[in-house]
Each structure stands twice: as structure tokens, then as C-alpha cells.
Amino acid sequence: ILNVEQSPQSLHVQEGDSTNFTCSFPSSNFYALHWYRWETAKSPEALFVMTLNGDEKKKGRISATLNTKEGYSYLYIKGSQPEDSATYLCSHGSNYKLTFGKGTLLTVNP
Amino acid sequence: EAGVTQFPSHSVIEKGQTVTLRCDPISGHDNLYWYRRVMGKEIKFLLHFVKESKQDESGMPNNRFLAERTGGTYSTLKVQPAELEDSGVYFCASSLAGTRNYEQYFGPGTRLTVT
Numbered sequence: 001i002l003n004v005e006q007s008p009q010s011l012h013v014q015e016g017d018s019t020n021f022t023c024s025f026p027s028s029n030f031y032a033l034h035w036y037r038w039e040t041a042k043s044p045e046a047l048f049v050m051t052l053n054g055d056e057k058k059k060g061r062i063s064a065t066l067n068t069k070e071g072y073s074y075l076y077i078k079g080s081q082p083e084d085s086a087t088y089l090c091s092h093g094s095n096y097k098l099t100f101g102k103g104t105l106l107t108v109n110p
Numbered sequence: 111e112a113g114v115t116q117f118p119s120h121s122v123i124e125k126g127q128t129v130t131l132r133c134d135p136i137s138g139h140d141n142l143y144w145y146r147r148v149m150g151k152e153i154k155f156l157l158h159f160v161k162e163s164k165q166d167e168s169g170m171p172n173n174r175f176l177a178e179r180t181g182g183t184y185s186t187l188k189v190q191p192a193e194l195e196d197s198g199v200y201f202c203a204s205s206l207a208g209t210r211n212y213e214q215y216f217g218p219g220t221r222l223t224v225t
Contacts, residue, residue: 004152032212034213034214036216041119041218041219041221042218043113043114043215043216043217043218043219044201044216045216046213046214046215046216049212049213089153091153096141096143096158096165096166096205097143097155097158097166097168097169098143098145098153098155098214099155100145100152100153100154101152102150102151102152103152
């Protein structure tokens with residue numbers, strides 16, 4: 001993998017459902033993996049910065065895991081709420097420059 | 111603490127005109143970055159300042175784009191002359207010195223439309 005790839009591109013879930021997305025990134029020259037939450041016309045909000053293989057981080061109902069050897073990270077949202085609707089961006093950090101995936105657009109229906 | 115601010119929030123200009131975007135980073139952040147998201151594509155890196163010095167401008171599309179950070183505080187990104195393909199959202203971000211793996215704090219972006 002040369003670029004950062006995210007799947008799925010978009011996702012519709014019902015309120016209360018749990019969901020997860022995938023980010024794949026180059027496993028060589030790894031520095032850090034960043035997850036951002038972005039609502040249009042607002043600042044992308046940093047969720048997690050992960051640097052170590054096997055890292056697991058949690059913030060409220062959102063958690064993330066990291067596998068640097070195989071080059072992937074999962075983002076989990078437990079009990080989705082309508083306010084979780086946003087684009088979730090994954091980026092691979094290398095020497096300050098962030099390389100982003102296209103994002104996963106999550107829509108949570110009430 | 112104020113976050114990263116960008117001005118204007120929207121700009122609509124005609125092809126051939128000039129536009130200047132401004133970014134005010136978080137106070138004390140030596141690192142400042144410009145990124146761009148063209149519709150339907152991923153956010154792409156344009157360049158990186160450390161204080162007033164350009165560290166990496168490998169993402170700048172061509173010489174119609176000029177970024178400056180005089181005095182090491184706010185930064186401007188000028189597009190002259192603008193072309194249709196320059197339309198997109200221009201993000202600015204900042205981070206503390208010596209924090210290669212740490213968070214970059216993003217502004218809300220400037221949405222540029224070239225008609």
C-alpha cells in the first residue's frame with residue numbers, strides 16, 4: 001500500500017448501532033497514525049494520535065486500534081448517536097507531513 | 111485558548127484573479143501547515159513552515175501559489191492567477207515545536223471557488 005485508504009467510503013447506521021471503519025496505510029517508515037472527526041465548515045477535530053504497534057485508545061464511545069506491522073487501524077463507535085454523523089479521516093504522519101485518506105462519511109439516523 | 115483561525119471562510123473569484131488566504135495559528139506553535147482538499151479527493155499537504163522558514167513545500171502545485179510567514183506568526187497563501195482547478199477547501203494547521211508525531215490542530219478552512 002502506497003497511500004492511505006479508508007473503507008467504507010460512506011456508512012448509514014441507525015441510532016444505537018455500533019460501527020467500525022478501517023484505515024490502511026504504508027507499514028514502512030511509520031511515524032504516527034492520526035484519526036480526525038470532521039464536520040463540513042468546521043475544523044477537523046483530532047480524536048487520536050497513535051504511535052505504537054498494538055496501541056488501543058478510547059475517548060468516550062469511540063475507540064481505535066493500531067497494527068503497524070500489517071498497516072491498518074480500526075475506529076469503533078459504540079452506540080452511535082446522530083451527533084456522531086461526520087466524516088472520519090485517517091492520516092499517516094511522516095516527518096510532520098500528514099497523508100490523508102478520503103475519509104468515511106458516517107450518517108446516524110435517529 | 112483560541113484555536114487556529116482562517117480568513118476568509120469563503121471566497122468566490124473569477125479565473126485569472128488573485129486571492130490571498132490568511133491563517134493565524136495557535137499562539138506559540140512554531141509549526142504551521144497548509145493543506146488543500148479538492149472536492150471528492152483526500153486532503154493533501156501543501157507546505158510546512160517552522161517559524162518563518164519553509165521546511166517542506168513539496169506539495170505546492172505550481173508557481174501560482176505563494177506562501178509566506180513573515181515574523182513567524184500568521185501565514186498567507188496567495189494564488190495568482192487563480193485557475194478553475196484551484197477550487198477547494200484550504201486548511202491551515204499548527205503544532206508545537208519538536209512534535210513530529212503529535213497532533214496538528216486544524217482551522218475550519220477557507221472554501222475557495224474559482225468561476
